[in-house]
Amino acid sequence: MATTSDHDQLISMGFDPEKSKMALKASGGLADAIDWLDKNADKSIEDLKAEETTAAEAKAQEAADQARSLVCNECGKRFRGTAEAEYHASKTEHQDFSESTEEIKPLTEEEKKAKLAELRERMAAKKAIQSEKDKEDAKRNEQISRKKTKESEDIKEQLRVKEQIKDAEKKRKEKQDDIDAKKKIKAQIAADKEERRLKAERDKAARAGQALPSQQETTTATPAATTSKPASEYTESRMRFQTESGNIMKTYPVETTLFEVAQAIGDEIGRDVESFTQNFPRKVFGKDFFDQTLKELKLVPSASLIVK
Known part of the structure; x- marks a missing residue:
């Protein structure tokens, strides 16, 4: 805003008072006003006012032409x-x-209410669509989860079946190994028995001064091995227990439980028996076997156990 002193200074310099006001209005400062007066010195006040009016109209038109x-x-x-x-x-x-340049009129109160209602309706519709989509996604995720659970259960079932087959095969092998071992033991016992018989005959013949019988004669006279009776026909079992202090030989009825055997051996060695181990075939009889009989554990007609 121009001060009175600026206007007075322009008048004192010899400039027209009305032109001085126009110069200060157009420029805003004393130095710029002097430049404006120099540039427009040849123009009359009427011409300057006409130019000012034209500039104002152009500015108004420019404002009207702006994008609305x-x-x-x-x-x-x-x-x-x-x-x-x-x-x-x-x-x-x-x-x-x-x-x-066309200006959009402001909405009336009724138009605002209608616009707001339309917006709410659109939002409600969008929310309903999203809700349905969420339900479908949840259903799809549940189906995927069920499928994964079933696949996991199927895999577990397959592993369980494989493990059962593996255990059954192991038990069959152990059973067959036990049968083969018993056959081998029986054959060895029969061979030992036959060897003792032949030795006795040779010793008897030697004492009597008779000729020793040939291997063929002794073999023809007596079979090499006597067929032993099945384990189910034995009523007793001959047991050899290997302890830290030495071996203990015992004979028990086949219906004796391993717990009763453990009690008897424990009393004899002065401590509790935790388990029995059989070397051939290799087996460990822990306390979970103590309620079974010697017959059920196939420790008939004889067995050799290590006391633990």
């Missing part, structure tokens, strides 16, 4: 600002917009 809205050239819809136009483009994929 945006128009979608693809659908003709108008928008107050770029934010609304960008939202419209994101929803419709329309890309052709232009500026317009």
Whole structure:
């Protein structure tokens, strides 16, 4: 804003008072006002006022020509600002917009209420669609989870069946090994018995001064091995227990439980028996076997156990 002193200084310099006011109004300062007066020294006050009016009208026209809205050239819809136009483009994929000097009138109260109701309706519809989508996603996720659970259970079942087959095969092998071992022991016992018989005959013949019988004669006279009776026919079992202090020989009824045997051996060695170990075939009889009989554990007609 120009001061009185600036205007007075211009008058004292010889400038016209009215032109001085116009100069200070147009420039805003003393130095700029002097430049303005020099440039317009040949113009009359009427000409300067006419130019001022023309400039004001041009400025007003320029303001009127400024864009007051945006128009979608693809659908003709108008928008107050770029934010609304960008939202419209994101929803419709329309890309052709232009500026317009036409100003969009403000909404009336009724139009505002209708717009708000429409917006709420759209939001409710969008929420309903999203809810349905969430339900479908939840159902799909549940189906996937059930499928994974079933596949996991199927894999576990397959592993369990394989483990059962493996255990059954192991038990069959152990049983067959036990049968083969018993056969081998029986054959060895029969061979030992036959060897003792032949030795006795040779000793008897030697004492009597008789000729020793040939191997063929003794073999023909007596079978090499006598068929032993099955284990189910034995009523007693001959047991040899290997302890830290030495071996203990005992004979028990086949219906004696391993617990009773453990009690008897424990009393004899002065400590509790935790388990028995059989070397051939290799087996360990822990306390979970103590309720079974010697017959059930196939420790008949004889067995050799290590006391632990």
